[in-house]
Amino acid sequence: MRLKQLNASRAIAILVMFAVVQVSLQIAFAQGPQFIARLTSTRGNQPILVNGLSASTGASIVTGAIIETGADQTAEINLGSFGTLELAPNTQLRLDYDQNGNTKVTLIRGCVILRSKKNAESEIVTEQGSAAKNDKKKNSVLDVCFLNGQATVNQSAAASAISGVKGQATGASGLSGGAIAGVLAAAGGAVFVTVLASRDNSTFRANPSPSGP
Amino acid sequence: MQNPSLYGSKPAPRLVLSLATALVFVFIFWIAGKAGLSRFLGKYASITGSLGVADRVVGLTPADPESHRVRAAVLRELKQLPQAAAELELALSLRPRDDSLWLQLGILREELEDASGALIAFNESVRLAPYYALPRWQRGNLLLRQGRFGEAFADLRHAAASNPDYVPTLIDLSWGISNGDLQLAEAYAQITTSQMRLAFAEFLARQGKGREAVEQFALAGTVSNQARQELVRHLISVNAFKEAFQIWGTNKIAATGDQGTRVYDGGFEGPLSFDESSFGWRVFRGSQSVTLAADSSRRQSGSKSLLIEFSGDSNPDTPLLSQVILVKPSTRYQLNFSARTQEIVTGGLPLVVVSDSSGSRKRLAESPALAQESTDWQVVSFDFQTDPETEAITLSIQRKNCTTSPCPIFGSLWLDSFSIEDLH
Numbered sequence: 295m296r297l298k299q300l301n302a303s304r305a306i307a308i309l310v311m312f313a314v315v316q317v318s319l320q321i322a323f324a325q326g327p328q329f330i331a332r333l334t335s336t337r338g339n340q341p342i343l344v345n346g347l348s349a350s351t352g353a354s355i356v357t358g359a360i361i362e363t364g365a366d367q368t369a370e371i372n373l374g375s376f377g378t379l380e381l382a383p384n385t386q387l388r389l390d391y392d393q394n395g396n397t398k399v400t401l402i403r404g405c406v407i408l409r410s411k412k413n414a415e416s417e418i419v420t421e422q423g424s425a426a427k428n429d430k431k432k433n434s435v436l437d438v439c440f441l442n443g444q445a446t447v448n449q450s451a452a453a454s455a456i457s458g459v460k461g462q463a464t465g466a467s468g469l470s471g472g473a474i475a476g477v478l479a480a481a482g483g484a485v486f487v488t489v490l491a492s493r494d495n496s497t498f499r500a501n502p503s504p505s506g507p
Numbered sequence: 508m509q510n511p512s513l514y515g516s517k518p519a520p521r522l523v524l525s526l527a528t529a530l531v532f533v534f535i536f537w538i539a540g541k542a543g544l545s546r547f548l549g550k551y552a553s554i555t556g557s558l559g560v561a562d563r564v565v566g567l568t569p570a571d572p573e574s575h576r577v578r579a580a581v582l583r584e585l586k587q588l589p590q591a592a593a594e595l596e597l598a599l600s601l602r603p604r605d606d607s608l609w610l611q612l613g614i615l616r617e618e619l620e621d622a623s624g625a626l627i628a629f630n631e632s633v634r635l636a637p638y639y640a641l642p643r644w645q646r647g648n649l650l651l652r653q654g655r656f657g658e659a660f661a662d663l664r665h666a667a668a669s670n671p672d673y674v675p676t677l678i679d680l681s682w683g684i685s686n687g688d689l690q691l692a693e694a695y696a697q698i699t700t701s702q703m704r705l706a707f708a709e710f711l712a713r714q715g716k717g718r719e720a721v722e723q724f725a726l727a728g729t730v731s732n733q734a735r736q737e738l739v740r741h742l743i744s745v746n747a748f749k750e751a752f753q754i755w756g757t758n759k760i761a762a763t764g765d766q767g768t769r770v771y772d773g774g775f776e777g778p779l780s781f782d783e784s785s786f787g788w789r790v791f792r793g794s795q796s797v798t799l800a801a802d803s804s805r806r807q808s809g810s811k812s813l814l815i816e817f818s819g820d821s822n823p824d825t826p827l828l829s830q831v832i833l834v835k836p837s838t839r840y841q842l843n844f845s846a847r848t849q850e851i852v853t854g855g856l857p858l859v860v861v862s863d864s865s866g867s868r869k870r871l872a873e874s875p876a877l878a879q880e881s882t883d884w885q886v887v888s889f890d891f892q893t894d895p896e897t898e899a900i901t902l903s904i905q906r907k908n909c910t911t912s913p914c915p916i917f918g919s920l921w922l923d924s925f926s927i928e929d930l931h
Contacts, residue, residue, distance in 0.1 A: 328684070334618055335618075356684060
């Protein structure tokens with residue numbers, strides 16, 4: 295009799311455990327494992343457009359998003375373990391991806407570099423059809439421009455377009471120490487005056503955070 | 508007479524006091540100058556992305572967290588992410604209660620694939636600035652990417668409540684995460700206020716979900732005329748004409764009992780507006796040499812007519828005036844209007860064109876070219892048949908193409924009494 299009761303208790307415990315596991319699994323699947331891409335950087339932290347809305351570094355980019363950069367903007371999107379996508383200025387595209395590492399970039403205009411890791415499947419298409427596809431067996435880089443209805447594939451055109459605008463940002467870094475000293479000497483007097491005037495709360499405050507609304 | 512011993516002892520303390528004061532001032536100037544120079548170089552380093560200058564900034568003011576923040580920003584720009592994170596941590600050791608530094612550290616850590624470290628940094632940022640939108644927005648995005656949708660949307664909603672600029676993106680993300688499931692998207696975004704409801708309606712309109720947009724609009728309660736016009740514009744842009752008319756005509760239909768197929772203000776009795784983008788008369792600012800004005804001295808019906816005066820070059824392809832009219836598919840209609848002309852001289856006479864408002868904008872019919880001179884009002888009528896897919900037509904007043912270019916036009920044209928009849 296006791297043995298029967300013990301067996302029944304075990305059976306109930308196993309059933310309860312099974313039910314708990316089932317519910318947990320359902321909740322886990324309801325939450326995803328939905329991969330979501332991330333906007334990792336934009337040139338000078340300037341926002342770009344995602345689905346026509348302003349988006350800055352750290353923004354989430356869901357599959358099917360229309361992404362657009364302005365005339366002097368670049369952007370980089372992290373596709374997790376599948377790779378990255380870099381956009382040159384004046385680029386508009388649609389980004390589709392899934393959990394299995396299939397990435398499709400529909401390039402409407404502009405230039406992109408799609409870096410794919412091994413086992414990920416990547417393709418860049420234009421209105422004229424497929425422009426470039428990766429080799430799944432190894433890491434790959436697809437460099438595609440689609441300008442004035444003409445596609446340029448793997449000729450480093452996108453890399454040039456991106457590095458060109460990035461170069462503008464750091465172009466002044468080559469100034470000599472003398473040049474810097476000249477600028478500083480000219481600004482020196484003003485600095486002393488403005489420093490005294492600008493020692494405001496925003497600069498030297500202990501904590502700029504609001505403690506209330 | 509003064510005591511010489513006392514008189515002689517005064518200059519020494521004065522000199523000491525003056526020297527001490529001067530030294531204090533020099534010291535203050537030195538400290539302030541160093542701080543100012545550091546800030547100046549910091550700005551220079553940020554603009555140019557020069558690590559050398561950023562290093563000098565830190566060298567000048569090593570105890571200033573701002574110096575380390577600048578160097579971290581430069582390192583990040585140079586893609587030296589671990590070093591940038593370390594520099595930010597140094598800045599935070601000097602100013603641990605700065606929410607913005609924690610926020611930047613969180614972003615950097617996520618870039619370094621350190622999601623848990625990023626979450627710790629975002630948590631700290633939110634703790635220090637609980638009423639700021641950005642820390643919550645960034646944390647919400649991180650949680651979203653971790654699949655923790657409940658917590659993520661709680662943060663995103665909180666951020667959007669603090670800063671309504673985030674509302675459209677919150678809706679966009681809800682829609683994307685729910686794969687276009689209306690109920691789920693609404694649950695994620697928790698559309699509660701009238702403004703959010705309106706933003707959701709606009710979003711749905713842009714997605715081509717006309718019926719759903721109208722439903723959301725109805726739930727929004729009282730909305731401004733501008734918001735109504737904006738929604739109508741979105742709906743028209745996705746060819747949701749019926750829904751757009753439903754919203755545009757909420758008041759007008761009630762007042763006139765109108766069912767849609769009619770020329771709105773066919774007698775030009777109301778004012779014309781350059782901002783019209785719905786179902787009223789749309790006026791184009793194509794040319795300086797064409798002027799449009801209401802004329803109460805010459806009218807065929809009502810109290811006014813529309814006077815168009817031509818005084819030089821204008822593009823014949825550009826419509827001068829147009830109106831979108833809701834119609835039934837596969838139906839025959841007759842368009843009527845009255846025109847009067849005076850001393851029109853041109854190679855491309857005015858005419859009225861009817862075309863499909865959607866798709867290929869196929870031209871369905873056009874009136875004969877208007878006469879160069881008419882002493883009285885001429886009533887013009889012509890028939891057209893809508894296609895099986897046609898939901899709306901565009902009625903436009905334009906010109907016949909010239910054989911040569913440019914194609915100037917001079918003279919006056921009066922228009923009045925536009926109407927449309929269903930012939931079935």
